[in-house]
Amino acid sequence: MNVLKRSLLGSAAALAAAGSAHAADLPVKKAAPIAYVRVCSAFGAGFFYIPRTDTCLRISGRARFEAAYQTSSSRQPGAAGDTSGYRGLARFNLDARTQTAYGTLRAFARLDAASRTGVIHSGTMLRIGQAYGATGVDEAGRVQQYVNVDKAFIQFAGLTAGRASSFYDFYAHDFEFYGATSGSDNASTNLLAYTGTFGNGLSATVSIEDPVFTRSPVFAPFTNAAAVTPVFVGYTNGVPSRYGNVDTIQRSRLPDFVGVLRVDQDWGSAQLSAATHEINVGNLSTATAAGTGGVLTGIPHTNAVQGWAVQGGVKFNLPSIAPGDTLYLQGAYANGAQSYAGYCMIAGCYRQSNTGFDTQKFEQYFADASINPFTGQLQTSTSFSAVASYLHYWSPEWRSALFGSYGEQDFSAGARLAQGALYSLVSPSSTAVFGSNAVGVPGTRFYQLSQALRDTYQFVLGGSLIWSPVTDLDIGVEAFYTQIGVRNGRVIDADKSPTAYANVAGINAGTFVPRTATQDSMTHVRFRVQRDF
Structure with a gap:
């Protein structure tokens, strides 16, 4: 038995020794070092080094809930008539x-x-493809999903390239929820810019920017063919008797050119901005001219024109009142570039006429230009805006803002008269072709009351109260009142007289008397809960 034990132990020892010898001959693989995330302090809080690089990254974002109430005066068929709404928003930053x-x-x-x-x-946003509307019976026009590449830019040695806020902008609704005041606020456009600094807070920027996002339509009177506008091409005894159509869809040829002078110091900031914006439409249609008789004269191609805008703004830091208090003052003027004056902000841009709230009594026209039907050439509109906004901290946790603006947009009397002359040839007794864009025959009652190309004004006055119980959490409410109106005369109240634009002959004969208005107004209240991280 002892002999057997000694034999087994000897065999095991021999096998263990042999195994150790073979193991010593195998290569040893070392464990890969762990790449720990390191804090990067060079650019402020929240940055960390991307492992195995010298690039620092900060990941941040936002979650927001909003609920709103807005006055509405009607539930007529076809009218939106909503008085409430809700939104949930997600934001991701890199x-x-x-x-x-x-x-x-x-x-x-x-x-x-x-x-x-x-x-x-x-x-x-729906018109420029950033929002997608539901199509169900109850949801149509009332539900949207919204996706937007809001920013995607590179900055290097004074160069900014990509999708960013326009360098033209200054106040840009910094203290508002809705962004109801007038004033340029092009938060997402494509651009290539260079900024030079000169010391003492002084800088200058030259920017080439995408013209699509500052474009307002060229007035097209046809309702059923909004991409064309008629011009006279034939005359009988000096009286227009035939017309052709100009394609009014704007072409992208030149970018917008923006120049900025800015100063940033302890007391605040000041900025002077200027921009050019080309309006460039298509040719006269080759289709047979409409109308009868007359000698065809032909109309030259509609020449492109350069719209332009200037803006000045100042921001005052007021720590003597309370830490964080700030006052903005800003004014802008535009010719053929109303988006740079921001006159369309409350109602929404990218449409030649719009309503800023449900069942509005008449539409405001935001067209940058119209085409003169006699000459075939562009006639630009003018607009201006003035904005003031003040942020006050009652305590580190409580703050409120007061804001207001006033703006106007004008079309030359010659432009409206010319469109009226065209109307008398194309549709002298009805609006079947023009609809609510009808100007009417000059000298008639309908011409006096129609809404198309009327000079308008608007003002906004509002305020907010926000509570921040902890860092990066805002719970607040904003309310504002806005009024729009025509600067001269009266217009048809489309809410109280919805059939008026189908009764042109009756209005001119006095057998149909529409309700009229000089102004309309709306109150909007919005509640917000927002967490930034």
Whole structure:
């Protein structure tokens, strides 16, 4: 038995020794070092080094809930008539920065996505393809899903390239929920810009920017063919008797050119901005001219024109009143570029006429220009806006803002008279062709009351109260009142007289007397809960 035990133990020892010898001959693989995330303090809080790189990254975002109430005066068939609405919004930010021999190399990207209903919706975003409307019977025009690449730009050695806010903008509704005041606020456009700094807070920027996002339509009177506008091409004894159509869809040829002078110091900031904006439409249609008789004269191609705008603004830091208090003052004037004056902000841009609230009594026209039917050439509109906004901190947790604006847009009397002369040839006794865009025959009662190309004004006055119980959490409410009106005369009240535009002959004969108005107004209240991280 002892002999057997000694034999087994000897065999095991021999096998163990042999195994150790073979193991010693195998290569040893070392464990990969762990790449720990390191804090990057070079660019402020929240940045960390991307593992195995010298690039610092900050990931941030936002979650928001909003509910709104808005006055509405009617539930007529076809009218929206909503008085409430809701929105949930998600935002994601990526901010990557690297120190180089030429300074900081930065790339920034922001994606917004939202679901909104009722009075919290945007025809503007729907028209430019950033919002997608539901099509169900109860949901049509009342539910939207919204996706927007809000920012995606690179900054390097004074260069900014990508999708960013327009350098023309200054106040840009910094203290508002809705963004109801007038004033340019082009938060997302494509641009290439260079900024030079000169010390003492002084800088200058030259920017080439996408013209699509500052474009308002050229007035097209046809309701059933909004892409064309008629011009006279034939005359009988000096009287227009035939017309052809000009394609009014604007072409992208030249970018918008923006120039900015800015100063930033301890007392605040000041900025002077200027921009040019080309209006460039198509040719006269080759289709047979409409009308009868007359000698065809032909109309030259509608020449492009350069719209332009200027804006000045100042921001005052007022720590003597309370830490964080700020006052903005801003004014702008535009010729053929009303988006730069921001006159369309309350109602929504990218449409030649619009309503800022449900069942509005008449439409405001935001067209940058109309085509003179006698000459075939563009006649630009003018607009201006003035804005004031004040933010006050009652305590570190409580703050409120007061804001207001006034603006006007004007079309030359010659432009409206010319469109009226055209109307007398195309549709002298009805609006079947023109609809609510009908100007009417000059000298008639309908011409005096029609809404198309009327000079209008608007003002906004509002305020907010926000509670921030902890850092980056805002719970607040905003309310504002806005009024729009015609600067001269009266217009048909389309809410109280919805059939008026189908009774032109009756209005001119005095057998149909429509309700009229000089102004309309709306009150909007919005509640918000927002967490930034």
